[in-house]
Each structure stands twice: as C-alpha cells, then as structure tokens.
Amino acid sequence: MYRYDEFDEAFVRDRVAQFRTQVERRLSGALTDDEFKPLRLKNGVYLQLHAYMLRIAVPYGTLSSRQLRQLALIGEKYDRGYGHFTTRQNLQFNWPKLRDVPEILDLLADVEMHCIQTSGNCIRNVTADQFAGVAADEVEDPRPVAELIRQWSSLHPEFDYLPRKFKIAVTGAQHDRAAILAHDIGLRVVMNAAGEIGYELMVGGGLGRTPMIGKVVREFVPKDQLLTYLEALMRVYNLEGRRDNKYKARVKILVHEIGIEEFRARVEAEFAMLDGPSIPADTEELARITAYFAPPAYEKLPAIIPAFEAAKRANPAFAAWVESNTFPHRAPGYTALTISLKPIGKAPGDATSEQMRVVADLAERYSHAEIRVTHHQNLVLPHVKQADIFALWQALGEAGLAEANVGLITDIISCPGLDYCALATARSIPIAQSLQKRFADLSRQRDIGPLNVKISGCINACGHHHVGHIGILGLEKRGEESYQITLGGDATENAAIGEILGPGIVAEEVPAAIERLVGVYLAHRKDGETFIEAVRRLGLAPFKAAFLQEAADAA
C-alpha cells in the first residue's frame, strides 16, 4: 500500500492546522458563514439534516487494517458507533460535531488519511476497481496511476476552482467493476498492438439530473504522457465548461453540447501546445509510487485445496456464500473475498465500529492487512488463501457479516436519502430494507440470479439509480414521497441508462412492483440468461406492461 512521504505528511498536517484555525475564526466571527462554508466543504464537512457529516477519502478504495481500526475508533469516540461506506468508496460519519472535526482530522492524519477534496468543485477522490491488483482479467494494477492522479490533482492550483466537481474512476480490467463510464473521466489501462501499456480515456459520463455515458476521447495515451493529456483535457473543461448554471456545469454537458469530436479536437490542440505537464512527475517518483503497490509475497499454493472443497460439500450455506462472495484471484490458491454490508434489514453500506474492528483483525490475519471498499458499498479482503476461507466465514458470521448476497437482488446500493441527507427529496434506506425483507429467502435470490437494484433519494443520483438494472428514484409528489422505477440500466462496460417504466408509486407499492418485474424475467428467461440480458432481449414492453398493470391495480 502507498505510504506517505515527508511531503504528503506535512501537507496533510498543515491542512489540519489550517482547518483548526478556520473553525476558531468562524466561531469568533472573523470568518462569515459564506467564507467558511467552502473551507469546510473542501475538508469534507457537510451540514446534513440532523448534524454535520464528515466524508473521509479512501483513495481508490484501499484501506489498511490500521486505518480501518482508526475509523472504528473515530466512530466510537466522536460519532454514534458506525459509519457509512459510499458509492465513491468513501466513508461518511453522520453525527460529528464541528468542534471535534479538527481532532478527528488529526486522528486521520495519524494513519495517512484525510478529507481533502471529498467535496467542492475540484477533482475528487479517484475511485478504482475493488479487485485492482488481484483480478485475473487485469492488464495492470490501476492504483499507481490513481495515486499519481491523486497527488497531481491535490490542490492543483489551476484545477482547484473548476466549474463543478470532477470525478475520475480507473480500472485495469476489461470487465468494468468501477463504473468508469458513469464518471467525468474513466480511465482504463490497456495494451496496444506493440505491447506497450497505456491508457484509454473516456470523458463526459455522469449521473445526476442529466445522465450520460462516457465517450472515448483517446484510445491510447502513452504512460509518460498521461498527466500532460489530463492537463489539456482539464484545461479545456476549466475554460469552456459553463459557470452560469450549476446544472449545466459538468463536463458531460460540455461534451454533449459541442460533441465528442469537437471536444477531442480542442483537447488535442491544447495537448499539442504543451511541452509536458506544468507539474511533471519524474520517473523516479512514479517508480516510488508503483513500488508500494507491488503484490504481497504470495505463497506457492495448489489451485485446488481439498479441505476447502470438502467444507463446501459438507456445508451448503458456506458453499452458497463462497459462490456469491468470492472472486477469482490471479494467484493460484488465493481468492478475493467480498464482505457484504447488506445484511437483510440494515442500511446498505453501514458498518459499526465493532464490525470495522472485526474486519481489520481478519484482514490482518488473512489478507495481508489490506481491505478494499467497493462502489457497491461492500468491503473486500483481496488476498485470502482458500484454505482460510472457512474460518473467515465463521468469524464473519459471528459479526453479522456473512450475508451470501453479493451481486444478488438484496445487494442494494442506496444513498442515505432523506433519513440523513439535506438534499434528498425522499427516503432511500427504508425502500432498500423493504426490498431486502421481501426477497430475504436466499434460495429465491439465487434463483433470480445477478440483479443490481440501486436507489437514490434525489435526482443527484448518489445511489446510481440510472445504472441499476432496476433503478429507484425517490421524489416528492404532492407532498408525499414518490418513487420512480427505471429498468435496463447498466454500470459496466455495457453501460446503459435505465428507462422510466411509468408514473411514480408510493413506498408501500415498491416491493410488489419490483416483484412484478422479477416475475416477468422468471417467466421469460432462457437457460442461463441473467435479468439484464433478458431485459435487453425482451425490451421494455413486457416489463412496462407488468409495472403499469400493478399501478392500475393499486389505483
């Protein structure tokens, strides 16, 4: 894992000291609220419905056991004993007091963490494939380049006041697990015909009120030209992105308005004028960063472990969990293991301090002290020996963390919604809970197969509803919470925006409506066909008919 050098360390400590005095000056009246607000936001401090909220960056979703333990401590000491993992692989605390935030930031700095650029119109925390570095289908670990972008973009003087926020996601694999096409920039590590490694760049994806799928701006950027190319791209956006209307200020709108060809031409023209980036990274620094992401020393293990196979045969519940929660690892005899933070009836992505400690301890014992956060709001132990999986499963079970539902209908993405968020127009968490209860039967979930349900409590789409196979958007309609259902969204390399099935429905009708959609799939699926494949083949019509039938019955 990446370790701070003296500059990183001093930089983060300085920011904590600055924020401490900014809070003091706000309290003395030396800073007005208008002056203070952007400062607190740039340090991840939001004001939500019931309290402040602190958003902590988890760069490219990678955490150490030590860091996770510190988060557990902060949750216990300064919050209400739990935290919420988000769709941007960050962690949010829902109840910190402003007076305690400088202390919290100090505790974070102690473990090389911070909240810088988790808000505001800057380049945000770079997110990554949660299986980066271990996935068998990967060209190269994308995290060194994510770390490079993090360092380059942190307080970048030119890109600190962009027209709007800017989100970058990276993957090194062909199969997209990082939703890179739903980001302002998506970066994929690729190999060209000459066998050289470089980057394919997508631009202009995004969700929110104007959902767009990212478009390829350059198929191959050589490694040593990446920062220069990013600088050219960011400069075009910074200069030409709209600042008159915040709803039209994201790069996706610029790309959409002038077209990808014109956008590309402007970036290439800017790129041609640059003689390297203004803030270059020397090769030594790149090598230093990359060295930190070298894989741990794996043992030489057989690909098949008889005891593990026997445990699966003897214990169907364990076998079911292994089937849904493990992912093929590039090293023989190892696996990447997903810990579901979606136990039935709990808020998706929430983990108690106690659970964080359990995961931190287990990671230390079984996964080289490394943990990943997924944009699906789950956790991953990336380097687990197959021989250890049974013991791990038992330990996770004791902590309420052995739900065997990864990728299934109850593995729901949900934003905090109106239970916490000041921007929300309706609640999300109770909708997720009602669906989890409705589909709690695991054998039924497994029969339904892979199905992503994603819920947002407002049009800003933090819950990624546009790219859910089934998307649920909470709105206000005539003074009541109302839910719009979309179908056919996809967050992978087959990215698609879901289509609205009909008028909004009330919360109580949502589980039955989803049941009806699942029913159409079960009735029409061919052998081995997943929900989203069936939606693509059948089109919207049969699902729409079932949805509207239900709405008519309810009316």
Added chain:
Amino acid sequence: MSAPKQTPLPAILLANHLLDGDVVFFTPNGWSRDPREALVAEDRATAEALEAEGVAAFKRQEVVDAYLVDITRDSHGLPVPNHFRERFKVRGPSNRPDLGKQAEFV
C-alpha cells in the same frame, strides 16, 4: 422578482447549532434541542419575530440554516411539521429509532 413565499401558520423556528450541528428550536427561553419546547407562532407578528431571532442568532455565530417550519399540533398539543422532510429533521433517521431526537425526547 416575486415576493418570497410566506410560511403558513402556525410555525416554529428551527436551525442547526453552529458548533454541534444538532437541530435546535427557538423557545420562550432561547434555543433548545428539545422540539417539545419550541415556541409556536400562531400569528404573523410572532412569526416575524421568530425569523428575526434566527437572523440575529446566525449573526452571533450560534446557529446556521435557521428557517420557519409550518406545523400542526398533535393530540398532545406538540408541534409536528407538515412537510415530511422536516418531520424527519425533528425526529431523526426513520431507520434508526435509537438515534436523534426521537430517542432522546418522546
């Protein structure tokens, strides 16, 4: 520009405490964390006085985001916001009855 929308009456004044972030209510005895103590404005003059209190407390660095919320009195005479958003703001997260005002003040 059209006139800002007037909050219907009766109404209470709520805000977030600057230092704690907690939701606070203006009462006959100043700000309180207890929604049951909120001063209820039944007439326009009281509502305007409440709004002025909100502005003054903001200027004194005590609260942020102060605004009037229209309410209905429940069977115990306690104020309940008419809009569901403020009902959650006054009670706490609906999925966690152990947290927020709902856990502290019944």
